[in-house]
Amino acid sequence: MITCKIELSGGLETLFGDSKEHSLQVEPENGQATLGDVIISARDKLLTERPELFMKNRSVRPGILVLINDTDWELTGQLQTIVEDGDTVTFISTLHGG
Amino acid sequence: MITCKIELSGGLETLFGDSKEHSLQVEPENGQATLGDVIISARDKLLTERPELFMKNRSVRPGILVLINDTDWELTGQLQTIVEDGDTVTFISTLHGG
Amino acid sequence: WEGTEHQLTKEQVVRYSRQIILPSFGAQAQSRLCNSSVLIIGAGGLGSPVAMYLAAAGVGRLGIADRDAVELNNLHRQIAHRESTVGIHKCDSAGLTCRSINSSIQVEMYKDGFNQQIAMELASCFDVIVDATDNAPSRYLISDACVLAGKPLVSGAAIGTDGQLTVYNHGPDGPCYRCLFPEAPEPQSCSSCSDAGVLGVVPGIIGSLQALEAIKLASGVGRPLSRSLLLFDALAGRFTTVKLRQRMPSCIVCGTSPRITAESLLSYSYATFTGAPSHDAGPAPLELL
């Protein structure tokens, strides 16, 4: 079991009870918790509405950037990135407005 | 001996070889290094010109804010604040322009 | 949620509709903004975007205090002014721009600037004060008057490629300018945009952020930057927020035994305190080129 911090930005907080910061406990599926596990846990424990605006298949929907400790998950291993106790995971919806 | 990071802002970098970030080794006078020791060391080892625009008596000149790890030194003990290995000390000159 | 009562007219509902439909703002915050007053001190690089965005956002009564005329070398950063207003008083020039954006608000001009004689009166008759000046004596005077009048102060500064922003004298523990800087810096350690130069868009960024803080204070929405100082490094594109002290009991204006009062403010010598006249005499001619 690890506890990580979840941050939401770009309007995604409206799907999470209008709060931009959450604490999330994640039970790893196989030994170590991954970003994939964090996404599932965030959906199950924190998401309050419209899951289709957060997830698609087993990942986040297109248009959402995932960061771990302020770094793009593309640089750390995407869904397989290991998440450790105390890490911050950020979900950012890309904005188009102007 | 500790090593801390020195950051300069608000034009003070012009007194420090035009570089905003430095690494500084500090030899504590009595056991533990203090912000007072850091200021003296920064003057002796990093300052390149016009020390009167950085220091006055044994402290920084009026108009300079001192931060340790992004917190105002007034909250941590001013000159007596203990500085540990890896800490960041920031000197900010207040700006008046507009 | 405060219900849907508001005192907005139909034209206001149309004009501000994109703020009104915003759940975190809404008709109530817009209504408070339309009934609020903000004094902008300095109609230069910082004051230009402050005045324009506050006029656009619908602040009901806008005060603009300055005492200079527009110069050609202001135009690279002072976007409230125009080539056609070079030589005109900055209050008139900025007022013209604000009214052309929003004729439904009231714009008041204080053409002698924010000086000791009118400081208390002016600070008292606005809800929020914005310091967009360019010199240390003005900054101390403005902060003192805000403390004595009990008004929050949105303070911005920019020089070279650096910017700073904070809110003074707000809430139960917010410090004033003197809490942070009880002793004035020597004049030779202070540079102004006129003598040190400034990348024009940097005061634009800080001024826009000052407008935001003023809107937050006037509408009661969001967390103002009290006890936080925002630093901006334009070349690196980097913002840093640092945590500031609370109000200092030893402060001679907002502390437990104040030495500066509404009465003594008039005779306090800001020039002696800072070692500088309260207004620079205008830039020296540029001889570099």
Added chain:
Amino acid sequence: WEGTEHQLTKEQVVRYSRQIILPSFGAQAQSRLCNSSVLIIGAGGLGSPVAMYLAAAGVGRLGIADRDAVELNNLHRQIAHRESTVGIHKCDSAGLTCRSINSSIQVEMYKDGFNQQIAMELASCFDVIVDATDNAPSRYLISDACVLAGKPLVSGAAIGTDGQLTVYNHGPDGPCYRCLFPEAPEPQSCSSCSDAGVLGVVPGIIGSLQALEAIKLASGVGRPLSRSLLLFDALAGRFTTVKLRQRMPSCIVCGTSPRITAESLLSYSYATFTGAPSHDAGPAPLELL
């Protein structure tokens, strides 16, 4: 240091003197800026401060692309426009403002907006492109055209009380918009300022920061925000910078086996890809109040 040669006229030296005396900018950077060209796509909430600050700073040739007319509900955030230009084409309105600030620069207007037919031609004839639009299809089209024309793209966005800023397609490893978002979001997950609302000064802050990034790119001064995304939370007054991926070899436009080329761009269906027309049909009437 590049010496003191520059091609500035006497009037330019006076007008830009406060940038020229700045050691980190100087006459050479000002001279490069005066010889540069920037295309601003969108003359709305983001584009207003971009256009005004770039005109003020002396960018020699400024392109403004938009296809809308000014509406009253734009004025709370689009400070390049005036009550007197409501109903007028935004290019004309913004162009008027830019020329009134600086008549010495060239302002070009593209009144059909940045569409597929002229995308490659337009992107090719400017040094820096600024995306100040408000919809996903435009953002993909602009990014693709910038990749194919080899131009850096300053991308800003704002909605509600949130803002985002980055520079795409810059340097050897800078990603493009498609590298970050290879698959388009569904239309229902995209909201625009028209339907979701926006606190007016938020695009002002992001637009001013876009102007800064464009000035840095055009003048060669400072570190542009490539591979960095700046996030702004206006209610908290908080900026966060996050580190982004480099260019993706798998990207269908800037990767190793591109499927979108200068030729195929013309027939690529951005509407099908994003599931939305490339321009919103205008806001629905406000029925809340």
